[in-house]
Amino acid sequence: MNWDWTFAIHTVMPRLLSGIITTIEVTILAFLLAVLLGLPLMLLRVGKNRSISVIVGEIVEFLRSTPLLVQIFFLFYLLPEVGITLPPFATGVLAIGVYYAALCSEVFRAGFEAVPRGQWEACTALNLGRYRTMRDVIIPQMLPPIVPSLGNYLIVIFKETPLLSFVAVAEMMQAAKLIGAEFYRFSEAITLTGLLFLILSLICAALVRWVEFIVNRRIYR
Amino acid sequence: MKTPKIRFDKVTKRYGELTVLDSLDLDIAPGEVVAVIGPSGSGKTTVLRVLMTLERINEGVIWIDGEPMNRMRQGDALVPASQAHVRKLRSKIGMVFQSFNLFPHMTVLGNCIEAPIHSLGLPRAEAEARAEGLLAKVGLADKRNHYPSQLSGGQQQRVAIARALAMQPEILLFDEPTSALDPEMVGEVLEVIRELARTHSYTMLLVTHQMGFAREVADRVCFFEGGKFVEQGEPNAFFTQPQSPRAAQFLSKVLQAG
Ligand SMILES: Nc1ncnc2c1ncn2[C@@H]1O[C@H](COP(=O)(O)OP(=O)(O)O)[C@@H](O)[C@H]1O
Numbered sequence: 411m412n413w414d415w416t417f418a419i420h421t422v423m424p425r426l427l428s429g430i431i432t433t434i435e436v437t438i439l440a441f442l443l444a445v446l447l448g449l450p451l452m453l454l455r456v457g458k459n460r461s462i463s464v465i466v467g468e469i470v471e472f473l474r475s476t477p478l479l480v481q482i483f484f485l486f487y488l489l490p491e492v493g494i495t496l497p498p499f500a501t502g503v504l505a506i507g508v509y510y511a512a513l514c515s516e517v518f519r520a521g522f523e524a525v526p527r528g529q530w531e532a533c534t535a536l537n538l539g540r541y542r543t544m545r546d547v548i549i550p551q552m553l554p555p556i557v558p559s560l561g562n563y564l565i566v567i568f569k570e571t572p573l574l575s576f577v578a579v580a581e582m583m584q585a586a587k588l589i590g591a592e593f594y595r596f597s598e599a600i601t602l603t604g605l606l607f608l609i610l611s612l613i614c615a616a617l618v619r620w621v622e623f624i625v626n627r628r629i630y631r
Numbered sequence: 632m633k634t635p636k637i638r639f640d641k642v643t644k645r646y647g648e649l650t651v652l653d654s655l656d657l658d659i660a661p662g663e664v665v666a667v668i669g670p671s672g673s674g675k676t677t678v679l680r681v682l683m684t685l686e687r688i689n690e691g692v693i694w695i696d697g698e699p700m701n702r703m704r705q706g707d708a709l710v711p712a713s714q715a716h717v718r719k720l721r722s723k724i725g726m727v728f729q730s731f732n733l734f735p736h737m738t739v740l741g742n743c744i745e746a747p748i749h750s751l752g753l754p755r756a757e758a759e760a761r762a763e764g765l766l767a768k769v770g771l772a773d774k775r776n777h778y779p780s781q782l783s784g785g786q787q788q789r790v791a792i793a794r795a796l797a798m799q800p801e802i803l804l805f806d807e808p809t810s811a812l813d814p815e816m817v818g819e820v821l822e823v824i825r826e827l828a829r830t831h832s833y834t835m836l837l838v839t840h841q842m843g844f845a846r847e848v849a850d851r852v853c854f855f856e857g858g859k860f861v862e863q864g865e866p867n868a869f870f871t872q873p874q875s876p877r878a879a880q881f882l883s884k885v886l887q888a889g
Pocket residue numbers: 646651669670671672673674675676677678
């Protein structure tokens with residue numbers, strides 16, 4: 411393997427760093443979408459309306475059992491067909507966010523079901539309404555135990571963002587591929603991309619560990 | 632006769648094949664303190680749970696102050712109760728659980744003001760003042776900012792009692808309130824309940840294995856077995872001379888053991 415330091419530092423790095431911004435943006439937005447959509451999905455799924463619960467269950471199952479890349483292509487080529495034209499970036503965030511919303515809804519459900527029955531019963535005995543019961547009693551108790559799983563999805567989403575290079579979103583992997591195509595040199599760009607992913611993953615993992623620590627300290631003194 | 636505070640009218644509760652309450656009848660007068668005793672697994676907790684609407688009953692009607700709770704009047708007929716109707720009647724009842732069921736993520740004060748604010752609609756300041764008064768009464772004024780996990784079992788159960796009282800119920804249900812406690816903490820909880828029975832007009836239904844305590848605080852003791860009340864009576868008479876062989880057998884076993 412030949413390695414050109416000047417090329418790596420002066421040509422590859424600046425381009426990768428601009429791609430990295432997009433990668434981080436996609437990760438954060440997709441993760442937020444996954445969490446914010448995953449919670450209502452779970453609430454519909456465990457809700458009292460049987461048919462809604464079944465339908466949502468099927469949707470979640472469908473999303474979970476088709477490959478993310480297929481879903482990305484599906485949205486990318488199908489949305490314009492039905493008259494919705496979004497920039498590739500938005501389509502990418504939507505595809506990843508919806509897919510992980512399905513996965514997160516299952517995590518939320520596990521957390522939800524782990525809240526002891528006695529907590530619900532205390533709420534009934536205190537005549538608390540359903541909304542207050544969920545908002546003040548159940549949800550605050552189901553979150554801390556699932557912070558590790560949610561944090562893990564944040565890291566997984568981060569590592570899945572290169573999939574968007576297939577639909578030309580200008581994230582880091584796409585930047586690397588373009589460099590390769592332009593200069594007929596792949597080793598520097600791909601190696602550095604891998605390294606940058608590794609470093610960011612480690613930072614991300616440390617961040618998740620820290621959030622976990624804070625949450626646990628706050629809730630279970 | 633005065634309208635009973637609580638009336639069970641042929642109440643039946645089944646879990647699948649198992650009939651736990653078998654066409655149960657029971658009248659409790661306003662202000663009456665009733666102790667329910669009986670073997671473990673006989674359905675004593677279920678009596679309280681159906682009254683608290685934690686379980687649906689299969690047949691019969693439960694009446695509170697002459698109003699059907701699981702049903703409501705529609706003309707002359709009784710139709711299944713609406714959620715709003717159940718909530719209205721349920722607001723008269725408070726329950727203290729065997730395992731406390733405090734909200735672990737809220738402080739002691741937070742536990743005691745949550746429902747008064749969000750269910751009764753009390754302003755926060757008023758709910759706090761009420762909660763502080765009740766915490767003082769159960770001897771925990773200085774623990775208001777503690778979390779349940781920082782308290783002993785006896786203290787947690789006293790918070791649970793204050794939390795129930797903060798809703799100003801007329802009926803109080805206690806399900807073996809001391810059986811999850813270490814022996815040295817039983818006394819402090821019983822003392823609080825004793826005080827409530829003595830100085831307040833609550834109608835109380837108390838499931839307990841503390842025979843001495845039942846005898847002391849109750850106006851009436853009900854012996855529950857096989858889905859029915861086998862025997863009821865004034866405590867002294869019941870404990871000294873049970874009429875039914877089943878109750879006699881149960882008492883001799885319990886008194887031997889404890
Ligand atoms: N949710 C449930 N599902 C099935 N069986 C139950 C349920 N709850 C209680 N039971 C059964 O009902 C019977 C009465 O229970 P319980 O009222 O808790 O008795 P006790 O309080 O007198 O010990 C027991 O046999 C118990 O196993």
